[in-house]
Amino acid sequence: xxxxxxxxILNKILETELAGVVRYTHYSLMVFGHNRIPIVKWLRDQAxxxxxxxxxxxxxxxxxxxxxxxxxxxxxxxxxxxxxxxMKESLDHETTQLKNLYTLLKLVEGESVYxxxxxxxxxxxxxxxxxxxKKMLRVxxx
Numbered sequence: 001x002x003x004x005x006x007x008x009i010l011n012k013i014l015e016t017e018l019a020g021v022v023r024y025t026h027y028s029l030m031v032f033g034h035n036r037i038p039i040v041k042w043l044r045d046q047a048x049x050x051x052x053x054x055x056x057x058x059x060x061x062x063x064x065x066x067x068x069x070x071x072x073x074x075x076x077x078x079x080x081x082x083x084x085x086x087m088k089e090s091l092d093h094e095t096t097q098l099k100n101l102y103t104l105l106k107l108v109e110g111e112s113v114y115x116x117x118x119x120x121x122x123x124x125x126x127x128x129x130x131x132x133x134k135k136m137l138r139v140x141x142x
Contacts, residue, residue: 001107001108001111001112002107003064003065003066005107006064006104006107006108006115007061007064007065007066009100009103009104009107010057010060010061010064010066010104011057011061011066011068011069011071012073012100013053013057013097013100013101013104013122014054014057014058014061014068014069015069015071015072015073016073016093016096016097016100017050017051017053017054017057017073017097018050018051018054018071018072018073019072019073019074019075019093020046020047020050020053020054020073020093020097021047021050021051021054022072022075023047023075023089023090023093024043024044024046024047024050024090025043025044025047027043027081027086027089027090028040028043028044028047030081030086031043031081031083031086033083035083039083043086046090046129053122056118060115060118073096084137087133087136087137088137090133091130091133091134091137094126094129094130094133095130097126098123098126098127098130101119101122101123101126102119102123104119105119105120105123
């Protein structure tokens with residue numbers, strides 16, 4: 001297993017999760033309207049989950065002898081805060097992280113069951129998030 005490459009992608013995963021903390025916290029502050037309370041709760045839950053995911057990625061980095069990044073992944077302020085825009089940006093964010101996780105899986109597959117299972121578990125969670133956001137973006141037919 002190429003530990004250097006594994007640490008690099010784990011750092012990218014860490015940075016993307018930290019960006020998720022900032023992103024979802026920001027979104028939770030920008031929601032208004034009748035459905036505000038459950039949507040804010042969902043967004044804050046996503047922020048908390050991103051922080052937990054970042055911590056786990058950091059633990060894997062240090063286990064491999066690496067140094068967890070202090071960087072935060074890409075944050076773009078679109079200044080669009082409709083719920084639909086927030087969900088589209090969330091979908092882009094989750095899709096980016098899925099790509100990172102699949103890259104990790106390819107690097108560790110057959111080399112480390114521990115990291116392989118971590119990657120698979122995270123992919124499962126992120127694919128569930130993507131599916132949920134896609135459902136949230138659908139409009140019910142009248």
